Amino acid sequence: MIRLDSVTKVYKGGTVAARDISLNIRRGEFVFLVGPSGSGKSTLVRLLLRQEQVTRGTIWVAGKDVTRLPGWKVPFLRRSIGTVFQDFKLLSTKTVSENVAFALEVIGRPRSVIRSQVEQVLELVGLNDLGGRYPDQLSGGEQQRVSIARAFVNRPLILLADEPTGNLDPATSVGIMRILDRINRSGTTVVMATHDHAIVNAMRRRVVAIDQGEIVRDELVGGFEEAQQEETPAAPTPILPDLSLPEENANGPV
Amino acid sequence: MGRFIFLVGESLTNLRRNALVAAGAILAVFISLTLALGALVINELLRLNTIGWQQGTHIIAFLKDPDQGGADPAGQLAYRDEVADWEEVEAVHYVDKAGAYEEFKEIFASRPELIELTDPLKLPASLRIELQTIDLYRDVQFRLTANPVVREVRSFGEQIEQLSTISRVLNLLGWGLSLVLGLAAVILISNTISLAIYARRNEVSVMKLVGASNWFIRVPFLLEGLIEGVVGAVLAVLTVWLASRNLHSLGDTIQLITLSIPGQFFLRWGVVLVLFGATVGVAGSILGLGRHLREVDS
Numbered sequence: 001m002i003r004l005d006s007v008t009k010v011y012k013g014g015t016v017a018a019r020d021i022s023l024n025i026r027r028g029e030f031v032f033l034v035g036p037s038g039s040g041k042s043t044l045v046r047l048l049l050r051q052e053q054v055t056r057g058t059i060w061v062a063g064k065d066v067t068r069l070p071g072w073k074v075p076f077l078r079r080s081i082g083t084v085f086q087d088f089k090l091l092s093t094k095t096v097s098e099n100v101a102f103a104l105e106v107i108g109r110p111r112s113v114i115r116s117q118v119e120q121v122l123e124l125v126g127l128n129d130l131g132g133r134y135p136d137q138l139s140g141g142e143q144q145r146v147s148i149a150r151a152f153v154n155r156p157l158i159l160l161a162d163e164p165t166g167n168l169d170p171a172t173s174v175g176i177m178r179i180l181d182r183i184n185r186s187g188t189t190v191v192m193a194t195h196d197h198a199i200v201n202a203m204r205r206r207v208v209a210i211d212q213g214e215i216v217r218d219e220l221v222g223g224f225e226e227a228q229q230e231e232t233p234a235a236p237t238p239i240l241p242d243l244s245l246p247e248e249n250a251n252g253p254v
Numbered sequence: 255m256g257r258f259i260f261l262v263g264e265s266l267t268n269l270r271r272n273a274l275v276a277a278g279a280i281l282a283v284f285i286s287l288t289l290a291l292g293a294l295v296i297n298e299l300l301r302l303n304t305i306g307w308q309q310g311t312h313i314i315a316f317l318k319d320p321d322q323g324g325a326d327p328a329g330q331l332a333y334r335d336e337v338a339d340w341e342e343v344e345a346v347h348y349v350d351k352a353g354a355y356e357e358f359k360e361i362f363a364s365r366p367e368l369i370e371l372t373d374p375l376k377l378p379a380s381l382r383i384e385l386q387t388i389d390l391y392r393d394v395q396f397r398l399t400a401n402p403v404v405r406e407v408r409s410f411g412e413q414i415e416q417l418s419t420i421s422r423v424l425n426l427l428g429w430g431l432s433l434v435l436g437l438a439a440v441i442l443i444s445n446t447i448s449l450a451i452y453a454r455r456n457e458v459s460v461m462k463l464v465g466a467s468n469w470f471i472r473v474p475f476l477l478e479g480l481i482e483g484v485v486g487a488v489l490a491v492l493t494v495w496l497a498s499r500n501l502h503s504l505g506d507t508i509q510l511i512t513l514s515i516p517g518q519f520f521l522r523w524g525v526v527l528v529l530f531g532a533t534v535g536v537a538g539s540i541l542g543l544g545r546h547l548r549e550v551d552s
Contacts, residue, residue: 071468072467075470076465076467077465078462078463079465089459089463091456091457092456106464
């Protein structure tokens with residue numbers, strides 16, 4: 001689903017954000033990108049979205065060579081990628097429903113389709129009663145759910161999340177991770193850049209650790225830190241009592 | 255259709271949010287096109303008012319009497335035929351002394367004492383000359399003056415030339431000002447669009463993230479510029495048209511000149527100016543988009 005071949009990104013000032021990175025992410029995987037601030041996680045996300053161009057190397061996303069994609073085709077690439085950010089990026093002048101519908105309106109979906117898909121996705125994120133509210137009338141967790149709903153309403157093949165729990169308290173973060181987990185179980189590949197030790201350790205998914213633009217660790221079932229993984233048993237941490245979802249939820253309206 | 259309505263809705267939202275700046279852009283287009291159309295109207299009025307002169311008699315050559323060294327009536331008629339053969343001349347009409355007196359009586363009908371005091375024999379015969387084109391009047395005037403049978407030559411060419419010069423200056427001034435103000439309108443519209451992009455940078459950023467095509471993002475801003483240009487142009491055409499109608503009613507009180515412009519003139523130039531306004535609006539939008547859309551986080 002995503003493949004990076006010897007990708008290097010050097011910014012204008014000479015900062016190397018990615019150094020000869022090669023990575024292969026299969027369809028339906030849930031991958032954490034971990035590492036300290038400035039390690040290159042967000043750059044990787046931006047490269048996948050073609051918000052930045054590589055300096056060297058090749059990136060394949062959903063069968064497309066992103067590095068050679070002409071500018072006019074980039075919007076079509078982005079339609080197959082949902083994005084969630086730490087700052088939610090919601091439009092304050094639009095209601096919850098309108099924010100979610102906006103993602104479909106701008107790609108020209110018919111009104112009837114928009115209405116039904118918005119309803120379904122709001123139900124998925126548990127906001128079906130809050131569709132008429134404005135972002136400033138919601139808590140941080142609720143705003144992030146709207147952001148996820150908007151990212152997923154088009155049923156993308158890939159969901160990229162850049163620090164989606166960065167602004168949230170641990171309990172709210174659990175709710176967000178449950179939704180991302182549910183989305184992943186529906187077949188969507190999820191790539192999440194995060195600082196959140198507890199979540200990474202609790203989820204027990206593939207972990208790609210990046211430091212100074214290089215992949216320093218890639219584990220199919222990993223924790224936030226290698227050492228911590230050895231000290232900590234595979235069981236989830238106390239703040240994340242159970243992230244595995246019951247089957248009926250997983251097969252819900254996704 | 256739904257997409258079109260969405261795009262128009264987005265443009266109207268832009269205009270509402272930047273109402274003051276948009277009003278400035280509309281005003282710039284309005285002023286520039288009002289000046290342009292005003293100059294055109296004045297030019298048209300000059301043309302309409304001089305068309306009679308241009309198509310009628312251009313030169314009058316008063317002839318000497320035989321006792322002043324001139325020709326007798328037969329000789330004067332022969333001279334008429336000679337002038338009629340000149341290639342610059344379209345037609346020549348001979349007015350003898352009796353004809354001149356009749357004309358004199360017509361002109362001074364309100365002053366009978368003057369008519370009574372005037373001796374018909376003192377009025378000179380004349381040749382009324384219509385030229386192929388008015389531009390040739392100097393050559394013909396020179397040739398007539400050189401002939402000893404001619405007493406005096408009067409020509410309307412000079413007046414027509416002066417009016418043509420005024421018309422040319424007005425035209426040049428009008429179009430020059432319109433071009434400068436049109437350029438100002440393009441810059442103002444471009445700034446309006448830049449401000450609109452800045453005001454909606456979050457929306458544009460989200461649109462880019464969720465895969466809106468470049469044209470889908472651009473169209474509302476292009477429509478915004480188009481609306482500003484067209485509204486400014488329509489207002490300019492309406493203003494000049496209304497002013498011209500008022501001028502027309504004023505013209506009823508002035509008998510000698512016409513201040514009436516045909517409706518077709520406004521229709522023709524109205525379409526041209528609205529198209530020009532639309533072009534100015536779209537050009538301004540493209541300029542604003544090019545400069546600022548790339549700066550919004552892609």
